[in-house]
Amino acid sequence: MRTSSRTPDRALRRDAAALAAAMVAVGASFGAITIAYGLPVWVPVLMSLIVFAGGSQFLAVGLIAAGNPVAAVLAGLLLNARHLPFGLAVAQAAGPRLRHRLIGSHLMTDEVVAFTLAEQDPARRRRTYWLIGVTLFTSWNAGTALGVWLGGATGDPTVLGLDAAFPAGLIALILPSLRDRDTRLAALAGAGVAVLLTPVLPAGLPVLCALLGLAALIRPRRRRPAGDHPATDPAVRQEAATC
């Protein structure tokens, strides 16, 4: 998508601007919803600054408003547990120095990881990580402040269809990775597991269970004479055996 463009950095900035606009809108609805729950003004502002993980913030204020702060913490942490494998996957993109890793870690979100994985070159990965990370942090917090300021106004992201925009944006970012056969197999199997488990497990756990999709890559080694299975690619079998 972006890699085919002649001016990749301009394309990246344009993508970042589109994401920022959507983030301001969702952040504003988060701020407005929190105020509508009757929580103090500093709650959404502080959360957006120090938690900076949209889904878990919505979940947490809902549970806090329901009078269950312990559940809010546990559910929020469960939802954010995917950041540990994310960190393992994009660690190099944050930067070589401890300072980069300490600050860069806080900027890690689903969108940052998806944008970063869509790049191949290490230098571009790093630029992408920081550009998208800083853009999202800024727009998310500006949006939260806007929502708090607007207060009672409707904080419903579904009116603008923003609930559909985010999964669609994620899909656009993951598509290049899915061109790899093994990744596609694991991702689709994992997504199926997650969707099927969503009605029966607490929020956050189904997505983690998607890692079971990686088991789809384990194939039994066939010990048959060469030529018996001309369609089987030996390179693919080799890769599967190393996993």
Next chain:
Amino acid sequence: MLIAAILALAIGTYTMRLAGVLLRERLDLPAGLQRLLPMAAATLLTALAATAALTDGGGFAGVARPAGVAVGAVVAWRRAPFVVVVVAAAATAALLRLAGID
């Protein structure tokens, strides 16, 4: 109590983010596992997109949202720019709801 809950969530979330980043630098992972890490991240993101598109609070998300995501996915598959994908998905869902289809 309220501030303690927010701090606990913030510290826990940051710890999980930092743990992955720091562990990756300290561990000398075998080649097979190194190849598996981006695949694991892509799998988590795909599952996140699928559950966000199809489900809402443990139930089915209705018609408007999955339809919007489907339009966005087709547009993305045709290699449209990111902003077009996002706007197409949001506009489809918003228009369907405007027409009374949720």
